[in-house]
Structures are given as structure tokens and as C-alpha cells.
Amino acid sequence: MPGRFEETKMNFSQRTRGIVRALAVAMALALPVAMTISAADARVGGGMGSGSRGSRTYSAPPSTSTAPGTAAPMNRTFSQPGSPSMGAPAAATSGGLFGRGGAGRGLLGGLAAGFLGAGLLGMLFGGGLFSGLGGLSSILGLLLQIGLIVLVVRLAMSWWQRRNAPAEAYAGGPAAGAAGPQPNARSGFGFGLGGGSSNAPVEIAPADYEAFERLLGEIQAAWSDEDIAKLHTLATPEMVSYFTKDLEQNKANNDINKVSNVKLLQGDLAEAWREGDSEYATVAMRFSLVDKTLERGSGRLVAGSEQPIEVTEVWTFVRQRGGNWELSAIQQTN
Template structure:
């Protein structure tokens, strides 16, 4: 009975079951944290990798959910590189054209391709022609590759990215630390703004407020503390949780360590990208019963992420982008 089921029906059933399994499974890391990707905007540096810091010694995940258009540079051949002829271009095309023209001329005067040897002679001539053309094509192709390799430019290295990990970083005091115990901040080389201690304290406050608002699904607070673009992605994640019948509970957020990766001015706005390692009680619970679905609702876990804030004239800092620092955003 089952053998009579068409093959495409079996394949369709497998696809449906796989899709159902993927929708049924989720994790708190994918729901809220950037994980192996990122979202938001860093202005003209959206697709650039932030500088490596002590807090985030690994490369940040790229931003793959953004409204910032990515400019694509057209790939152009090197100036000294000669255009590569096609299969029948250049000398090979001229040879083939000459041989064909000669054969046609022989046919017109009564000799044909075979000359005086008939059909067998024609086959012999065709074979010799093909062998000669193949030899000529290989010879000139090897010669062109040799010339191109000799004229190729040398490999260059970006010294800015190599020196990024050697630059000193600002340190954000942990929650509860007093100003008297805090060490004086050292100016980072790529801090073009000159961020002050009040800015660092504000970033710490935004981390706690945004995470808490996310855990309580406080859309009004999230809208106040983030840009419209970042808010749209946060709202999208919250909507997906609601569709799955769960809620991402986040509490007891504490900043453990933080460094400034980049700070720069762009048009009339100021951007600041920071690496922040924080602890929080992060769990996925059932929206109706409150039963634990994933994560740990009692013990805190640590997370390291790259957060970017933006400030425009007359306004406060707002969350602009979040990037993970590893496969699991930790």
C-alpha cells in the first residue's frame, strides 16, 4: 500500500516535518542576542568590523539585518592585464578562419578539403588542422598566464587592523563600583569624540534598561531608548516569541566589563561602538503558565556583545546596533 505512494509525496512529507521541527525549536540566544549575526546600523561603518578590545578579543559578527544600503564596487581587471581572448579569438581565430577559407577555396576550384586523396585525405587534413590549432591555443594560453602572473601587484596589508588590538581601551566601571575606586580612563587611539565618564555611565544604564525592557516586553521604553531601525528588529523578535507562545525573561542585568571599540563623528551624528560583557538571568518561559522552556531562570549567565549607540544634536544616546562575538553570541 505504502509503495504506491508517489515519490514526490514522500519528499513533501519529509520537508513538512523538517519545517515543523524548525519552527518548534528555538533558543534564547537566537531570540534576543545577536549570536552569529547582528542587526541595526553603524552608519557608514555598518559593514566594517569593529576594533578588537580586551572585552571582546574575537572578531564581531557581521551585521546582516540592516536598512543601510551596501555599496558594491565593480570589479575591474588590472591595468596591465591584457584581455583574454575567447576560444576562437586572437591567433586561434585567425588560423581557423584561414584554414576554413583555404578549404572553401579548394572546393571551389575542384580539389576540396581532401585534395587528390579523396575522403581519406580530407579526414587526415582535418586531423592535422585540429592538432595544430590545439597546440597553438595551449602555447599562447600558457604565455598569457605567465605574463599576467609577472605583472600582478603584490599583496598589501591593512596596518590599521593589525594595530587595532594593540590600542589602549577605556574601561567601564562595573555596576556598584565607585568613582574613587575607578582607575583613570586611558584615551583610545580610535576614539575621535573624546567620550567622558558620564557617557560611559550612560551606556551602562542603557544596557540595563534595554535588556530589562526587552524581558518585560515594554515596547514604549524600547522605542524611547533605541533608533527606529533597531526598534523594528527588537519588535520583530518579540513578535516571533509571542507567535511561538513564549516570552524571553531577562532580569538582574549587570555589566562586568566594557571597552570602547570605536567612537567617531559622521555628518551631524556621533557614534560609539562598545564591547560589553554582562551577566543576566536569561530564560525562555511559556507565556501562559510561566513554565521554563529553555535557559536558566535561577542562575545568571554571561554574554559578550558589541553594542553601537548614536547621538544626534540635542538628543541622548540611543541603541543603534547589536552584534555577537561568536557562534553563540557569548
Template sequence: MKKISPHATPRKNLALAAVAALTMLPLLAHPHVADARAGGGYSMGSRGGRTYSAPAPSQTAPYGATPFQQTMTPRQMPGYGSRMPFGAGGMAMARPRHPFMNGFMGGLIGAGLFGMLFGHGMFGSGMGGSGFLGLLIQLALVFFIVRWAIRRFGGMGGNAGAAPLGNPLGGMAQAAGAPPQGRQQPVGVAITTADYQAFQQALINIQTAWSQQDVRAMQHMATPEMVSYFNNQLSSLASRGARNIVSDIRFERGDLAESWRENGFDYATVAMRYSMIDITTDMTGRVIEGDPVNRTTVTELWTFVRSAGTGSWLLSAIQQTPR
């Protein structure tokens, strides 16, 4: 009788696991059909000073939205928005520091620890760090250098977080009489029936332009930041030899989560639930992902921005709801 090796079963299981992992690779590489629409099922964009604050819950989106995975807005000080930021904690309460100070201190600490690990003291044997007295001298030197750097560059750090908020519309002059950069008016913006109709139409128009791969049309409907994300997603699809097509879009319900005025711009975050036919095809038109018959329903929070009181609303952010 042939003797069965005790290692045969584990090896067989390992081989089966490897085959299963390889089988899953295509699924991991290609997003689920429900996430193939414009935005790709990600939370991306900017909400001005409220980018890192959770939108208020609404009837359409009672659990709010997920934090941004892609945004060009630097993190601001707590309290800049009307609510605590996503995942607020001890680190979130830390005072923002000047980027030069972050790099400068990191370099000092990194160089010192590297030297100590290799037995050269904080800054190497050339500084006389072989004894305890030498170490004290080096620590004193670090103290004076840091104090000088804080005095020299500390004044620049106070406004480091405010300047990048600038202009969400990209190049449009700030409205006259607007508050200084980084200061938010605690005033809600009245949203009219015409505004709600504009939001619904923007949803349809942006998804249509996405399906047509019309980036130029998107430039008139969304901020430059959002257009750049859409363009990257379309390029990623094209590199796979694929194209996503969203059709028969039906707006089902929606409501206002919040609206506010900031730095001469009006913002409105709207929860919207809509359904669509969402398929991905290859370049020959053959469906490779999605269902051309059954509809896909999603709920997202879209944030729009416009020059205060005037102009057209532009899409500045899309956020997903928790699943």
C-alpha cells in the same frame, strides 16, 4: 535459513537518518538559549558610514565583531569608513552604480541572452539577427543605447550611495553646521564617565524592556531601525506561544572600540561583556528553554548614536563577536 537482502542495511540506515533529522527539527526551529536575549544573537542595525567596516578590536572584544546580518544601510564606496570593509576584495572595490542602470543593463543582457539561447538573435528575428551582419548591427545598437543611458543617468549614480545615510535617529532635524550628506569627519568623540554609565544603564534598560515586551519603552532607548528588529523578534516569540525573560543582568567589563562624528551625529561602539539569567517560557510561565539557575555570559559590541554633543544616546546596532 532466511536470506538477508543486501539492501536491508542501507534502507535501515536511511530510515534512522530520517528519524534523526526529524528529531533535530525542533532544535533548528528554536534558537539556543544563549541567543534568546534582545537581538537574538544576531548582528543587526547600522553604524552610519562604518556599517560595512569592522570595529576596532579592544581588550573586551579582541577579535572584533561579525558583519551585520540585518541592516538598512546601503553598502557604500570603500574608504568611506576609516577601515576596509568586512571581506574587502575585488568586488568591494567596484564603483557603486545607479539602481536604474543596474536594472536597465540587467534587462538588456537578460533579454539578449534569452534570445540567443533560443536562436532568435539578441532581440529576436524581427531585428534581422539571423546572420552575422544582423548580429553586428544589434551589438552596435546595444552600444549606443548603453552609452546614451550612461550619459543620461550616470550623473545620478555618483550620489546614490550618500543620500540614504540621512538621519539615523528617524525624523530628527540635522544639526546646524553639519557636513554634507555622506561626508564623515575624521574626528574622534570624547567619551566621558557619564557616557560609559549611560551605556551600561542602556544595556540593563533595554533588556528589561525586552523581557516586559515593552516596545514603547524601547522607542526611547533605540533607533527606529533597532526597535523594528526587536518588535519582529517579540512577534516571532509570541507566534510560538513563548516569551523570553532576561533577569539579574550584571555588567562585567567593557571598553570603547571607537567613536566618531558623522553628519551631525556622534557614534560610539562599545564592547560589553555581561551575564544574566536567560530563560524562555510558555504563556503559562513554564520554562521551555534556558536555565533558571546558571548564568549565561555573552560579549557583544553595542553602537550608540546621538545628536552631536547633545541629547541622549540611542542604541543603533548590536554585533556579535566571532565564536
């Protein structure tokens, strides 16, 4: 009897150590991502891809010399895949890679549920979260499994984006895809006049680049002042809805984000096109700013510093023909 008790105790201890090791590995992998997200959450847009680019919302804008990589996909958007214009609010959508439950649940949701379900069943039936992580070989096996999961997820995301990209994003030659870095013949305000879509019907003039730079500064200032009314004059209702939600979250956290000394360092046109009476221009912008998060009331520094940082983002602007430009989307760069 004592021997059986000792054996049971040893098996339980091995399973416990296995679970602890699995959690340690998962936390080690997730920590850098969490740190990156928290560092980028403060400024305008929350460090995410937000907004709509008309029918091109789900297609990546061409790369430029300012942003030679790719733009991250939208995390928050009202647009439906394949729709030529803004659809229903994002909360009502049922598709997408992380689609909500029922028949509309996305491909990635099913994969994640399968992997998680397998792990939980392993725990319930005594196999441990990953069917036992007794030694170094088990940890290496776990890392291999995580690598395979990441590979499958990336392939699934690529497939989903290709499947839902509007047809016009693959037609017309350079206007649809990344045509490589665009020339950076700089204008007076840091923007390159060359590049972008070779067959785009919208001509972007120096005055438009000046408007883009002005909007960059004014939007950051209105954000710092938490001036929703001002933001309504500078951005689309969709973008203002995201700004309002982020500002409310700051208030709930008793924080206030202050952005100052915004200076455009370089900018390039990625593409410009027309959809009905709406004209779009997507530009890559590299700018410096002082980004601080303060405790509301006391002014105590919570995050950030007085030292300026450099940020590269892809901003899309929209206007009704003959009207003023408004911010329509912000995307992060990879």
C-alpha cells in the same frame, strides 16, 4: 529475469544507503550550529548582528581586551553597502552576499545554487545525492567536499566585505582597522577609558560610559516587559523594528523571554566617530544575566535557567550632537 530484478534491487538499496549516509553526515554537521543558534535566539537582538553603524556598518570594529576576537557581520541592517547613512529597509535590498534573485543575486547564492543543483541532478539521474556514498571513502570524500565549500564561502565573504567596505574604513591608520586589544584602564562602571580610534573626533567621557551601562540594563528590562513604547526611547527605529518582530515571533510561539539580573562585568571602547550631526560609539561589553524563556500564561520554563550566564557583545550607540545616546546596533563576537 529474477537475476536482473535482484541486481536492480541491490543498486537501489546502495543508492538509498548512500542518501541516508549523506543526510546523517549533514545533520551531524548542522546540529551543533543549530543548538548554538537556538540557545542564543532568546535574548535581546536574537543572538544575531542587527542594526547600523553608519558608514562603518560593513567594516568590523577594532578588537578590544573585552572582545579580542572579531565582531560578526550584520545579519539584519537597513544600511546599503558603501552608504554613509541608513538606506532603504533590508527587505528592499538586492545586493549582498546572499542577495535576492535576478542580476542582484549575490556571489554566495550562485555558489550554493551550483553545489545544490549538482547534487540534485545526481539524484535524478541515479548517481545519488553525492554521486554515491557506498563506503567509508565516499564519506571521507563528502567531508572533503564540505571542507572545500566552507573554504570557498569564507574566501567569498572576505572578498565581498573588502569590496563593499567604505573607503574611509581603510584610511587614517588605527581608526580604520583592528589595532589590537585596547588598554583597559577601567572607569567607575567597568569601561576602559583608553583605546578606540586614535584620530576619532568624538571624545567619550565617563558620563557616556554610565549612559551605555544604563542603556544595557534598561533595554533588557523593556524587552522582558515587551514594552515597545519604552524601547522607542532607548533605541533607533531600526532596532525597535527588529525587537518588535522578535517579540511578535515569541508571541506566535506562545513564549515570553525574561531577562533579569543584568550586570556589566567589563567594557571597552572600540571606536568613536562623527558623521554629520550624528556621533557614534562602538563598545564591547561583557555582562552577566539570567535568561529564561517561559510558556506564556502558564509560566512553565521552556529554555534557560535561573543560573546567570555571561555574554560578550559589541553594541553601537548613536546620538545627534547634544542629544541622548540610543542603541544603534548589536553584534555578536567570534
